[in-house]
Amino acid sequence: xxxxxxxxxxxxxxxxxxxxxxxxxxxxxxxxxxxxxxxxxxxxxxxxxxxxxxxxxxxxxxxxxxxxxxxxxxxxxxxxxxxxxxxxxxxxxxxxxxxxxxxxxxxxxxxxxxxxxxxxxxxxxxxxxxxxxxxxxxxxxxxxxxxxxxxxxxxxxxxxxxxxxxxxxxxxxxxxxxxxxxxxxxxxxxxxxxxxxxxxxxxxxxxxxxxxxxxxxxxxxxxxxxxxxxxxxxxxxxxxxxxxxxxxxxxxxxxxxxxxxxxxxxxxxxxxxxxxxxxxxxxxxxxxxxxxxxxxxxxxxxxxxxxxxxxxx
Amino acid sequence: xxxxxxxxxxxxxxxxxxxxxxxxxxxxxxxxxxxxxxxxxxxxxxxxxxxxxxxxxxxxxxxxxxxxxxxxxxxxxxxxxxxxxxxxxxxxxxxxxxxxxxxxxxxxxxxxxxxxxxxxxxxxxxxxxxxxxxxxxxxxxxxxxxxxxxxxxxxxxxxxxxxxxxxxxxxxxxxxxxxxxxxxxxxxxxxxxxxxxxxxxxxxxxxxxxxxxxxxxxxxxxxxxxxxxxxxxxxxxxxxxxxxxxxxxxxxxxxxxxxxxxxxxxxxxxxxxxxxxxxxxxxxxxxxxxxxxxxxxxxxxxxxxxxxxxxxxxxxxxxxxxxxxxxxxxxxxxxxxxxxxxxxxxxxxxxxxxxxxxxxxxxxxxxxxxxxxxxxxxxxxxxxxxxxxxxxxxxxxxxxxxxxxxxxxxxxxxxxxxxxxxxxxxxxxxxxxxxxxxxxxxxxxxxxxxxxxxxxxxxxxxxxxxxxxxxxxxxxxxxxxxxxxxxxxxxxxxxxxxxxxxxxxxxxxxxxxxxxxxxxxxxxxxxxxxxxxxxxxxxxxxxxxxxxxxxxxxxxxxxxxxxxxxxxxxxxxxxxxxxxxxxxxxx
Numbered sequence: 001x002x003x004x005x006x007x008x009x010x011x012x013x014x015x016x017x018x019x020x021x022x023x024x025x026x027x028x029x030x031x032x033x034x035x036x037x038x039x040x041x042x043x044x045x046x047x048x049x050x051x052x053x054x055x056x057x058x059x060x061x062x063x064x065x066x067x068x069x070x071x072x073x074x075x076x077x078x079x080x081x082x083x084x085x086x087x088x089x090x091x092x093x094x095x096x097x098x099x100x101x102x103x104x105x106x107x108x109x110x111x112x113x114x115x116x117x118x119x120x121x122x123x124x125x126x127x128x129x130x131x132x133x134x135x136x137x138x139x140x141x142x143x144x145x146x147x148x149x150x151x152x153x154x155x156x157x158x159x160x161x162x163x164x165x166x167x168x169x170x171x172x173x174x175x176x177x178x179x180x181x182x183x184x185x186x187x188x189x190x191x192x193x194x195x196x197x198x199x200x201x202x203x204x205x206x207x208x209x210x211x212x213x214x215x216x217x218x219x220x221x222x223x224x225x226x227x228x229x230x231x232x233x234x235x236x237x238x239x240x241x242x243x244x245x246x247x248x249x250x251x252x253x254x255x256x257x258x259x260x261x262x263x264x265x266x267x268x269x270x271x272x273x274x275x276x277x278x279x280x281x282x283x284x285x286x287x288x289x290x291x292x293x294x295x296x297x298x299x300x301x302x303x304x305x306x307x308x309x310x311x312x313x
Numbered sequence: 314x315x316x317x318x319x320x321x322x323x324x325x326x327x328x329x330x331x332x333x334x335x336x337x338x339x340x341x342x343x344x345x346x347x348x349x350x351x352x353x354x355x356x357x358x359x360x361x362x363x364x365x366x367x368x369x370x371x372x373x374x375x376x377x378x379x380x381x382x383x384x385x386x387x388x389x390x391x392x393x394x395x396x397x398x399x400x401x402x403x404x405x406x407x408x409x410x411x412x413x414x415x416x417x418x419x420x421x422x423x424x425x426x427x428x429x430x431x432x433x434x435x436x437x438x439x440x441x442x443x444x445x446x447x448x449x450x451x452x453x454x455x456x457x458x459x460x461x462x463x464x465x466x467x468x469x470x471x472x473x474x475x476x477x478x479x480x481x482x483x484x485x486x487x488x489x490x491x492x493x494x495x496x497x498x499x500x501x502x503x504x505x506x507x508x509x510x511x512x513x514x515x516x517x518x519x520x521x522x523x524x525x526x527x528x529x530x531x532x533x534x535x536x537x538x539x540x541x542x543x544x545x546x547x548x549x550x551x552x553x554x555x556x557x558x559x560x561x562x563x564x565x566x567x568x569x570x571x572x573x574x575x576x577x578x579x580x581x582x583x584x585x586x587x588x589x590x591x592x593x594x595x596x597x598x599x600x601x602x603x604x605x606x607x608x609x610x611x612x613x614x615x616x617x618x619x620x621x622x623x624x625x626x627x628x629x630x631x632x633x634x635x636x637x638x639x640x641x642x643x644x645x646x647x648x649x650x651x652x653x654x655x656x657x658x659x660x661x662x663x664x665x666x667x668x669x670x671x672x673x674x675x676x677x678x679x680x681x682x683x684x685x686x687x688x689x690x691x692x693x694x695x696x697x698x699x700x701x702x703x704x705x706x707x708x709x710x711x712x713x714x715x716x717x718x719x720x721x722x723x724x725x726x727x728x729x730x731x732x733x734x735x736x737x738x739x740x741x742x743x744x745x746x747x748x749x750x751x752x753x754x755x756x757x758x759x760x761x762x763x764x765x766x767x768x769x770x771x772x773x774x775x776x777x778x779x780x781x782x783x784x785x786x787x788x789x790x791x792x793x794x795x796x797x798x799x800x801x802x803x804x805x806x807x808x809x810x811x812x813x814x815x816x817x818x819x820x821x822x823x824x825x826x827x828x829x830x831x832x833x834x835x836x837x838x839x840x841x842x843x844x845x846x847x848x849x850x851x852x853x854x855x856x857x858x859x860x861x862x863x864x865x866x867x868x869x870x871x872x873x874x875x876x877x878x879x880x881x882x883x884x885x886x887x888x889x890x891x892x893x894x895x896x897x898x899x900x
Contacts, residue, residue, distance in 0.1 A: 047514060165624075166630060
């Protein structure tokens with residue numbers, strides 16, 4: 001098991017290197033002239049050239065990337081050209097916001113999938129099963145941003161039940177924190193939750209037909225024990241695979257939701273930085289997102305090993 | 314201005330007559346000044362025009378101005394009154410309204426976020442809205458596009474290379490430092506020399522600053538000068554405590570206490586939100602402008618789209634919001650039917666236009682460029698692409714501005730047949746070009762593509778990110794873009810778009826005549842009447858090269874749910890970058 005963990009973690013290094021260099025090179029290809037933006041609305045070519053020189057933008061790409069990497073491995077992600085704020089501070093300030101959105105969305109995804117999946121599996125072909133399948137098709141078809149806007153109109157603008165935008169930190173008010181995240185969380189989790197429910201329902205129906213379940217029933221175990229203690233554990237492997245893939249999407253999905261709900265998280269920072277080719281914050285966020293996604297994937301692989309010892313190779 | 318909440322989408326048009334009357338007054342005062350009958354610069358004329366009531370309310374201020382008058386009386390008579398103060402109700406130094414809720418708070422949704430609260434460092438003009446509450450400026454601009462005093466009490470140009478400015482003597486920065494001429498000198502020098510300063514270009518015409526007396530500062534000019542009173546109304550005129558400047562602390566987050574404005578920063582999240590609290594001077598009752606800083610707390614938050622801002626006001630998440638683009642029409646509708654309160658207007662200093670690079674085919678053909686001037690039915694375009702939320706125009710400056718040129722304005726009108734004929738006679742077979750546009754203008758760029766497609770022109774659309782300098786560097790055929798002016802002096806606009814190295818350089822001034830005329834018009838010793846004639850010539854020449862098709866002036870709305878008082882006194886709505894210092898909540 002330790003070997004598996006070490007192997008997975010080691011694989012993260014080349015992935016991070018490839019992703020960081022590709023991103024750096026792509027930003028370099030962008031037509032945005034960061035020096036012109038920084039020099040102001042009425043800058044002369046001489047002013048722009050001066051700013052370029054100050055930022056070392058005339059150095060070759062490998063030199064600039066090498067400089068960034070050397071600083072990054074020492075934990076220094078640089079400063080934003082525009083806000084002058086250290087990238088590490090900005091990420092520290094904004095990451096909790098995205099983690100909050102992702103956590104609420106993940107909780108809604110898992111709880112929704114469990115609830116609908118288990119109900120569908122217990123009464124296959126019944127009304128609940130058909131509802132789950134129908135909802136799944138509906139939410140896969142509806143884009144998350146459209147659903148979010150619809151919910152804002154119905155729940156915030158017309159009925160004033162929940163806020164239309166913004167974010168409140170959990171330390172300021174846990175209740176307001178939750179209120180502000182309910183619509184964004186639901187908008188992100190709707191598709192994932194119903195898709196997972198369908199997957200879980202299939203796996204669970206398969207598991208519930210196995211001999212060990214028949215034995216458990218013959219022993220007189222309660223349905224709750226059979227489902228949650230025995231069948232669900234075996235049915236979980238394909239669901240965890242899907243959840244692992246979705247976990248990354250939840251973080252990326254929160255980027256879109258941030259725009260809709262005017263939440264100033266990593267997504268807004270990423271878009272702002274990309275718009276003006278502010279390379280340091282952009283690289284910082286890419287690094288964090290890559291780290292989260294690769295760590296999630298590693299965790300999924302490790303979970304496979306935990307659930308199925310045959311996979312510990 | 315009256316503090317009413319009635320919808321008034323065309324209010325600036327309605328003010329034209331009023332403006333003309335005021336302009337006549339200014340010209341008359343200028344003539345008196347030239348004759349030596351008025352001994353001092355523009356500001357001294359203001360108290361004479363004030364009503365009796367205002368005189369009473371501003372007794373103290375007037376007394377100070379009179380002192381300033383005495384101190385400058387020995388200098389030569391003013392050569393030219395440039396946008397001199399007119400005694401408008403939007404001028405600074407007002408009495409405190411009677412019905413202020415002292416615990417009033419306000420949250421405002423805005424179309425942009427500030428990356429920094431340092432006026433000089435990397436600052437874009439759009440950031441000014443976030444800095445107006447923190448920093449007083451030397452001047453301000455009223456809704457009639459006249460420059461008015463703020464920290465300055467008056468200004469004059471004794472000769473073409475000197476501008477003198479008299480200053481208020483009752484202003485203190487948040488850190489306790491007194492505002493005086495030395496503070497002005499420290500600020501101008503900082504803005505000119507700070508590495509990466511976004512203001513260095515705007516202030517390049519100032520060669521040095523001299524402290525004559527604590528209340529009198531002298532600017533030595535190497536070029537131009539007429540634009541200075543105007544640009545001192547925004548970022549370039551924001552004053553920071555010289556003590557804070559000398560300490561070299563970062564001014565990015567605004568928590569340095571170096572402003573003299575009615576508010577200070579409570580918290581700042583770059584590119585997202587600024588929360589303000591009342592400044593120490595306001596809380597101590599010592600702030601020089603009693604009508605400002607009346608909110609206990611105020612926050613300005615970046616909300617990406619106008620629709621989100623409308624929804625947030627309707628849901629009660631925001632108290633007030635700015636609405637721009639095509640959504641301004643929706644906001645106007647909501648104001649009319651009473652869903653929200655507020656006002657809307659066509660923004661006189663923000664338009665949209667097509668700009669052509671005449672070094673690139675097919676725009677190297679003047680016949681083809683001229684055809685473009687006739688090809689677009691601007692009324693139809695404004696209706697279709699902006700749902701009517703854009704007033705069609707032919708030149709950038711509206712009739713409300715003193716430099717408006719009837720000649721240039723009447724040069725081109727939509728004429729489908731003429732456009733078709735000119736395209737044919739240009740000799741260009743199957744014309745085709747690339748039109749760049751920013752993301753927010755995608756529908757409008759597509760509309761242009763459709764309109765010109767009817768003439769057989771193949772318009773290839775290319776979306777570009779902000780900071781894309783390809784058009785500026787001559788590597789793109791044409792762009793659909795917003796056009797604006799930093800101040801109300803037209804020289805900056807001409808330099809920014811048409812001639813010189815600091816702008817787009819659309820115009821080919823081969824014989825140097827426009828550059829020469831602009832230098833003469835920017836010369837403070839040139840009378841405003843002569844300058845108007847010169848701008849008439851300049852605008853006509855620019856229009857003759859047909860490198861820009863002015864399309865329309867966009868609408869903007871300010872909406873709220875009834876909590877906000879004084880919203881019509883929201884300054885600087887003429888360029889969409891407002892000064893919120895006079896907003897308050899009623900008891």
